[in-house]
Amino acid sequence: MHIEVVANIGEARSDDLLHKTVIVVDVLRATSTIITALANGCKAIVPVETVMKAKEQVQEGDLLGGERYCKKIPGFDFGNSPLEYTREAVQGKRIILTTTNGTRGIQKSMKADHILAGALLNGRACAQAAIALKKDTVILCAGTQDVFSFEDGICAGLILEELTYTLGEKNVLINDFGLAMRGSYLHSKDRLFETLVSCANGKKMSRSGFHDDLILCAKSNIMDQVPIWEHDQMILLPRSLARSTF
Numbered sequence: 001m002h003i004e005v006v007a008n009i010g011e012a013r014s015d016d017l018l019h020k021t022v023i024v025v026d027v028l029r030a031t032s033t034i035i036t037a038l039a040n041g042c043k044a045i046v047p048v049e050t051v052m053k054a055k056e057q058v059q060e061g062d063l064l065g066g067e068r069y070c071k072k073i074p075g076f077d078f079g080n081s082p083l084e085y086t087r088e089a090v091q092g093k094r095i096i097l098t099t100t101n102g103t104r105g106i107q108k109s110m111k112a113d114h115i116l117a118g119a120l121l122n123g124r125a126c127a128q129a130a131i132a133l134k135k136d137t138v139i140l141c142a143g144t145q146d147v148f149s150f151e152d153g154i155c156a157g158l159i160l161e162e163l164t165y166t167l168g169e170k171n172v173l174i175n176d177f178g179l180a181m182r183g184s185y186l187h188s189k190d191r192l193f194e195t196l197v198s199c200a201n202g203k204k205m206s207r208s209g210f211h212d213d214l215i216l217c218a219k220s221n222i223m224d225q226v227p228i229w230e231h232d233q234m235i236l237l238p239r240s241l242a243r244s245t246f
């Protein structure tokens with residue numbers, strides 16, 4: 001399997017994603033939030049790029065989620081904290097979500113054969129799903145406004161490590177940036193929370209009162225749910241499919 005890690009959305013070229021599986025990673029916080037919401041029984045997440053599109057897409061019974069400048073958008077039901085998306089709040093609901101980076105990363109990946117949402121929370125499950133889908137894989141680090149964000153790179157490293165562990169070293173071909181991220185993950189895997197707190201977005205989250213989000217988003221491999229793009233929304237990949245090659 002060829003695996004390419006792309007450092008931020010601005011560096012992704014849509015045509016290079018053709019026939020690939022793309023794993024969009026936005027640890028802080030969009031993909032952590034999407035995974036948590038779906039794991040808590042949300043029916044589907046519709047990721048859109050703008051607040052206007054979110055308001056246009058909303059139908060009766062839907063909920064609106066998202067942030068601008070890390071804060072909940074006025075009039076929306078949720079911000080972008082995974083902790084808001086509890087079972088009580090989201091069960092059976094469709095949520096229209098717009099965030100600064102993560103939802104844009106998903107929209108940028110539309111030419112791919114498959115789009116998955118990855119974070120530290122489901123890194124191992126994501127790797128297993130990518131293997132089951134049998135395509136070359138791009139790990140698209142969302143970054144922050146087209147600048148690389150370290151927490152996404154660390155997560156890419158985790159997914160690479162899991163892919164390599166399962167497929168075997170000689171069966172994966174990783175680009176140079178991916179090799180660097182794998183090394184960074186191995187260096188910090190026993191102190192992921194401290195690593196998240198020390199990076200720019202982690203500091204911003206702490207300053208903005210989202211310390212508890214960092215505690216959750218730094219946990220690795222605690223969820224086996226994998227969101228996948230289907231019929232214009234993110235839903236959960238059936239676990240039977242994700243496991244089908246193991």
Ligand SMILES: O=C(O)[C@H](CS(=O)(=O)O)OP(=O)(O)O
Pocket residue numbers: 026028029030031067068069070071080099100101102103142143144145201
């Ligand atoms: O709310 C977040 O976690 C960020 C906001 S910002 O871009 O870092 O200001 O959005 P996200 O799309 O989850 O990166």
Ligand SMILES: [Mg+2]
Pocket residue numbers: 026027028029030101102142143144149201
């Ligand atoms: Mg982010």
